[in-house]
Each structure stands twice: as structure tokens, then as C-alpha cells.
Amino acid sequence: MGKRGRRKQGASRIATEGAPHREPRAARADGLGWLLALVAVVLIAYWPALDGGFLWDDDAHVTRPELRSLAGLWRIWTDVGATQQYYPLLHSAFWLEHQLWGNAVLGYHLVNVVLHAACAWLLLLGLRRLQVRGALFAAAIFALHPVQVESVAWISEQKNTLSLLLYLAALLAYLRFDEERRPRDYLLASALFLFGLLTKTVVATLSGAMLVILWWRRGRLEPRRDVLPLVPWFAVGAAFGLVTAWFERRLLGAEGAAFAFTLAERCVLAGRVVWFYACKLVWPADLSFVYPRWEVSAPAWPAVLYPLTAVAAVGAALVAARRSRTPLAAALFYVGSLFPVLGFVNVYPFVFSFVADHFQYLASLGPIAALAGGAAVLLQRQDGVRRRVGEVMGVALLVVLGALTWQQCHDYTDARTLYERTLARNPGCYLCLNNLASFALAAGDTEAAAARYREALRIKPDSVEALSNLGNLQLQAGAVQQAIDSYESALRLAPNNVVTRTNYGIALYTAGRAAEARAQYEAALRIMPDYQPARRSLELAGASAPR
Numbered sequence: 001m002g003k004r005g006r007r008k009q010g011a012s013r014i015a016t017e018g019a020p021h022r023e024p025r026a027a028r029a030d031g032l033g034w035l036l037a038l039v040a041v042v043l044i045a046y047w048p049a050l051d052g053g054f055l056w057d058d059d060a061h062v063t064r065p066e067l068r069s070l071a072g073l074w075r076i077w078t079d080v081g082a083t084q085q086y087y088p089l090l091h092s093a094f095w096l097e098h099q100l101w102g103n104a105v106l107g108y109h110l111v112n113v114v115l116h117a118a119c120a121w122l123l124l125l126g127l128r129r130l131q132v133r134g135a136l137f138a139a140a141i142f143a144l145h146p147v148q149v150e151s152v153a154w155i156s157e158q159k160n161t162l163s164l165l166l167y168l169a170a171l172l173a174y175l176r177f178d179e180e181r182r183p184r185d186y187l188l189a190s191a192l193f194l195f196g197l198l199t200k201t202v203v204a205t206l207s208g209a210m211l212v213i214l215w216w217r218r219g220r221l222e223p224r225r226d227v228l229p230l231v232p233w234f235a236v237g238a239a240f241g242l243v244t245a246w247f248e249r250r251l252l253g254a255e256g257a258a259f260a261f262t263l264a265e266r267c268v269l270a271g272r273v274v275w276f277y278a279c280k281l282v283w284p285a286d287l288s289f290v291y292p293r294w295e296v297s298a299p300a301w302p303a304v305l306y307p308l309t310a311v312a313a314v315g316a317a318l319v320a321a322r323r324s325r326t327p328l329a330a331a332l333f334y335v336g337s338l339f340p341v342l343g344f345v346n347v348y349p350f351v352f353s354f355v356a357d358h359f360q361y362l363a364s365l366g367p368i369a370a371l372a373g374g375a376a377v378l379l380q381r382q383d384g385v386r387r388r389v390g391e392v393m394g395v396a397l398l399v400v401l402g403a404l405t406w407q408q409c410h411d412y413t414d415a416r417t418l419y420e421r422t423l424a425r426n427p428g429c430y431l432c433l434n435n436l437a438s439f440a441l442a443a444g445d446t447e448a449a450a451a452r453y454r455e456a457l458r459i460k461p462d463s464v465e466a467l468s469n470l471g472n473l474q475l476q477a478g479a480v481q482q483a484i485d486s487y488e489s490a491l492r493l494a495p496n497n498v499v500t501r502t503n504y505g506i507a508l509y510t511a512g513r514a515a516e517a518r519a520q521y522e523a524a525l526r527i528m529p530d531y532q533p534a535r536r537s538l539e540l541a542g543a544s545a546p547r
Contacts, residue, residue, distance in 0.1 A: 050109045052109060058156050089195055090163070118165055151358040214226045245346070248345075248347050248348055269354060330366040453466050
């Protein structure tokens, strides 16, 4: 046998855990049937959330009035500061949805449900293409797992469902390119990857995930064949990551004392985050919209166990890779997909908590696929009776997960219910106290509102939201100097907060300090040129707003 023949034979031996696969037309038709089934099942599980109202930051995602025209759509793409984050494809989707049904929440929820079911379907197709056993079981677990409720029931998290849809579509296109090496498949995969990045930056992790999948599939990576085509993806993903990091720091406020951690502290935090998410995935109890924020200080011995045991688990998977590459591949996929939220990069939600269920929406695919595949392999080794018992247990697990999802969806029926239930699980949630105060204020109970704000500030004295809202309440009550003091405290913590700065200007104007008030309005407009409250206040103060 010649060298060429020996190389082919060796490659055949290596590719034991995944092989190129092309599904016949009948299988594709069967896949469409499973799509409809997944939509129906997800719709039932998420039924209680379909009437859920707008929540925390939904008003920053559902298109603002000044962006609802065609000119506004153009600004979504060309004006980096026009939206809360530069995700123009996401905000274009919200723009289109607003054209169709305005502020009717049902439409947004139905879109999220269909997107989530479609993600589960693409997961099914991807796992079948990779010849992973238990593909349908994995897709059903992903579709019904209650840890996904936050991503599906919260309108703002359409960025999760839409970006994962594009992520999985890009993955499927790249797998086809890897098998057939047609340039059009590479171009399609790259376009879908770029669209995903324009929806949410976590899609950048797909380039690393593809290397893990290709290694799992063949047992090795060839620089020219496997690595080189993904180099542009790594470069573009890194560029988008830097833009997002800038947004998080400069516009959303992900900087300051709340993020002042040493590298050692960030390593400890990363280890704890990984284990937290893994535990919630395996045992989804006590899920919460906002989890308690852990204290992060100089690493002590118990805290060091988090990263040490995480590294030990990856090491064990590395040793086991001689027999099966699946555990290591699943671990690398999981940790790699979670990397943007492990604590090495500042993200604004860390102000409230270092963990959130929607952060592991994408990352959960790896462990779910590995566990479902392992269960399927184990089931195939059983005799007839035991196999049927195992199948019944699998169905029972799906029923339990669906029931837990149904129950969790009730938290998202409206904002007040969500904050009250979250506060019951996490009494230190100053975000919930702050937001519940607004309901008391709307009911005319200013004393209860003030008490909520002060309780929030007792828990977190540097809460910009509570300080700003307390200032609003004080200004409304005529305590102008107290309001000025509250606004100044808030602005020392978040100088780029245009809402606080504008309200500060209003307080100064009310106190007869018109020149100082105009300076604050102008500063707010420099930060966000289209912020209409600042523009109107400046005009009322007798100055022309900058164009």
C-alpha cells in the first residue's frame, strides 16, 4: 500500500466520534416536521409568559419614537450611539416588529418563542449532521429547560434567541464547507457569522467552537485546512468584542469601584461562575431574575477551590480524551462560550450580579448535547425492557422540565410580579427595590417609594439608579437642594448618565441657576445628541439646542 493509501486509512481510524454526513431528502422533510413539533411544545411551555408586559430595559430595545421612521432605521446602522448597544441587526428586527404590531407585547413574545424553537431545531439538524446520538433528546432538553426562560420570556433577550439562530445557521453552513470545500458555503457561513455579530457579540465565540468541533470530529487539527479559514472570523470577532467592551464601559457604565478586581480575584470569580451555571443546568432550582451578588476579595483558600476544581475537571476530561473526546470537547465549548461573562471582561449587569440565566443560553448547548448523547449510547446497550424503561424516563424528564418552565414563566407575567418574586428569593436585590418604588410612586404613595429608594441605598450606597430616582422624588416634593445633592452623588458615580444629568439640570433651573442648568443639558446632548428631554429642556431654558 502506498503512502497516500495509508494516510486515507489513518484518517478513517481517527474519525471515530464524528464524520461527514449528508442527510437524504426524506430526513430533511422529517426535520421540518420536528420543527413544527418543537414550536408547538415550546408554545405550550411558554404560554404563561405570552401576555407578559415590558420589563426592566425593554424600552431601550423596543424601538424608541425617534427611530421608528426610515431615517431612524438608517440611524440604527450608521449612528453608533443611537441604540443602547451597537447591535444594528437586532434593532432592525425590533424596528420591523414595531412596524407590524407597535407596542403589543404578544407579537414580541411569539417571535421569541418561534426563534427559540427554531434554535432547538437547528441544534437537532447540527447534531444529526455530526452523527451525535440522542440529537432529538438534546434538542428537546434545550427547548424545554427552565434555565432558558429568561432568554425567551424577556423581550430584550431576543438578542439571545436571534443571535443563536444565526450562530447555528453559520455552524451548519461551515460544516457543509468543511465537508465539500465549496467557496459559496464558506461565504454563506461567513455572512451568517457577521449577521450574528451584528445581533450579539457572543457569536464571536463560534470561531473557537468550530475548532473544538473539528478536533472532536477528526481527532486533530490541520493548520491549513482547519485553522486558516477561521482566522478572519477570529479577527472580526475580536474587533466586535472591542467595540462592545467600549460600549459597556463608556456608555453603560461598566467601570469604577464595582469592577475593580485583581487578576487573581477574576480567576476565582471565573471558577465560581462556571460551577454556578453547571449546577443550574443539572439542577434548575431557585432560578431568579437577579441572583445575589457575591463578595469578591483577595482569594482565600475556600474560594480558590472554584478555579482549582474547574481546572481539575478539564484535566480529567483531557486524560479521558484517549478513550472519548466528547467530555473535553463539551467542557471546552462550555467554558469558551461563557468566556465573555466569566469576569475577565467588564459587563454592566455585573453591577447587580455576576451571574444571570440568559448568559448561558448559548453555552448550554455543549453539555446538553454531551449528556443526551451519553444517555443515548447507554440506552442502546440495554436489553428491550431496560431500553423501554430508559425511554420512559427520558420522556418523564422532558415533562418535568416543561412543567418547571411553565412554572418559571409565571414570574414574567408582568414587571411588578417579577420584581416581587425576585426580591423574595434575593432580599438584597436593590434593583428590585428601586423598580418597585416606581410602582408605589405611580400609585401616589410617595412615602413608600422613598422608603424603597432608601432601603436600596442602604444595601448599595452607590446605586446610581436609586440616587437618581430619589432625586426625582425629592424634586417632585419641592426639596430642590436635596434633589441636587442626590443628582450630584449619582453623577459622580456615572457621569455619562444622560437621564440623571438632564434631571440635574432641571433641578438647577428650578433653583434659579439657569446658566448651570444649560451647561448640564448641553453636556447630556454631547453624550447622546438625540436625547429629546435634554434638547427640550435646553430650549425651554432659552438656548438653542445643538444640531
